[in-house]
Amino acid sequence: MAEFILGSFAFTTAVLRQEDVGHDFHCVLTVRDSEARMLRAGPSFSVQVKSTPEPVRYSKSYEIDWIVDQENPFFLCVADRKNLRCDVYSTWNRLNAFTQHGRLATELLPDEPLAQPMLGDDQVLRVPLGPPVVSLTAQESVGDAAGRVGAVMRHWIELDRQNIVNNHAGMHWIQGPAAWVTNEPPGAKDQQRFYWNSKNLQACIDNFGRSAVGLLLTIENARRDGITDVPTEIVLDLETAYAAFAPAMDLRIQATFALARWAASQRPDRE
Incomplete structure (x- = not known):
């Protein structure tokens, strides 16, 4: 049944x-x-x-x-x-x-x-x-x-x-x-x-890095597409926080961020 x-x-x-x-x-x-x-x-x-x-x-x-x-x-x-x-x-x-x-x-x-x-x-x-x-x-x-x-x-x-x-x-x-x-x-x-638990500290740092990278790249893309304009000071605060934790993150997160930003810089601006 x-x-x-x-x-x-x-x-x-x-x-x-x-x-x-x-x-x-x-x-x-x-x-x-x-x-x-x-x-x-x-x-x-x-x-x-x-x-x-x-x-x-x-x-x-x-x-x-x-x-x-x-x-x-x-x-x-x-x-x-x-x-x-x-x-x-x-x-x-x-x-x-x-x-x-x-x-x-x-x-x-x-x-x-x-x-x-x-x-x-x-x-x-x-x-x-x-x-x-x-x-x-x-x-x-x-x-x-x-x-x-x-x-x-x-x-x-x-x-x-x-x-x-x-x-x-x-x-x-x-x-x-x-x-x-x-x-x-x-x-x-x-x-x-x-x-939360102190045993999860590394996982939390890495997750913050992934989230920060995703947010920063999305903001850049949204600005390029004219969808939104997040205040520059907010973006700078986020970049500062990311940079502070970056040395403790999985190295692959930093490498991915650098590669993604480089790739984005190679795209021609849209008319």
């Missing part, structure tokens, strides 16, 4: 039982191309399916590593066979738990009101998931509702992926909605949390 309902808005590949390491389905969101009259592949995500909304625990060391090291947006699906319904929960809040507390036994709590994950006296991280992000019956999955659900899922996939990518890049800025309504896009009111 879960595969049928998930398949109404995504290309799904079931994981063979002997190869099941936690994911039950690898999915790719379907994008309806009305002009070409075809379905195109959208962003990918993975799903773990359960038959009840009971807490899902990861307590063995390899289970903890598995849930912490997810590199794709990860969803929990509760399949209600009696009512032929699937409730799908985003697990984005897990990143708040792992970033703040590290690798510990973890419970994902479907339907638990959204809140900051808590570390219990038993050293188990409990992660509230909030309500389902989408919910669909088998009957609804053959109608227009499936297309609307797919559009909502895209928002949640992109949210989880952005947080995952930022985390892997050493920018531990977790962003997510403070509340939402099932089958509707995430609300505009976000909650954002930033985590």
